[in-house]
Amino acid sequence: MQESVKSRIAPTPSGYLHIGNAFNFLLTTLLVDSMKGQLHLRIDDFDSSRLKRKAVEDIFIQLEWLGIEYDSGPTGPDELYSKYSQQLRKDYYFDAIEILKRDKHLYACECSRSKIRQLSPKKIYPGTCRNKNISLQKKNITWRIHVPNETFLKYRTLINCTEIIKVDDSIGDFVIKRRDDLPAYQIISLMDDLENGINLIVRGQDLLASSGAQLFLARCLKRNIFLSSRFVHHQLIKNNLGEKLSKRFGDLSLKVLNEKNYSPTFVFRETAKLLNLPFHEIITIDHLKESFKIAINKKKS
């Protein structure tokens, strides 16, 4: 029996969506469509200090503009705030954190951001506070998880190959509870994916280390189902200067494309080019889906 596939798109409403987000959403949609799977919309709104209501509205506007349909998740801002918001689910994240604490995976870290930058040119925290026995009850600290040396984790790729990631080298002892007492991204992402039954995760190559972190967390929490998820880490769209696109490049936001009366065809063709699909005849999202399916079937035969 073929396993049923469920994936998700997970925008963060801290700024307007850009063409890099669109590529990720479209690739996820194409994969789900070609595998007759389901798509969930998750909005990463747990950090209320970064949340912008206009950006929440923008998500729904642009998904509609692109013609991306999903099977579960909020249908609009009101439903997000009343039913799906991560801010309604803090207890759920803290239950998981409590298990990690109980099982002695966590320690308190009082290093400031600037100190960590100094100590770790590779951006990997060197474990400075690991053996200091600082009380977890202390104020103004972060809680980190101890990732032992030589932590190798396997994960499945789309085509059922196995890749290995060395978690201690790729992310090190990462943050579980932030200085502002909010649960950190890794635990939120994992717990939401578990709750939503996600088994296909499509994200940029820049989040490979996060995949390792979440696999490690799942193992610590004995949520082994996550360890059989499939992962796709795709290329990132660069701007003309070769920099990764992010929300600070507002001029490439979908909102601006929209306002300049671009047709979504432009985005579909850009996506097709990145995926090495023939793009001249693509006008609608259905053309893009068709072209993707043909390419996949060719590869299989």
Ligand SMILES: [Zn+2]
């Ligand atoms: Zn520290």
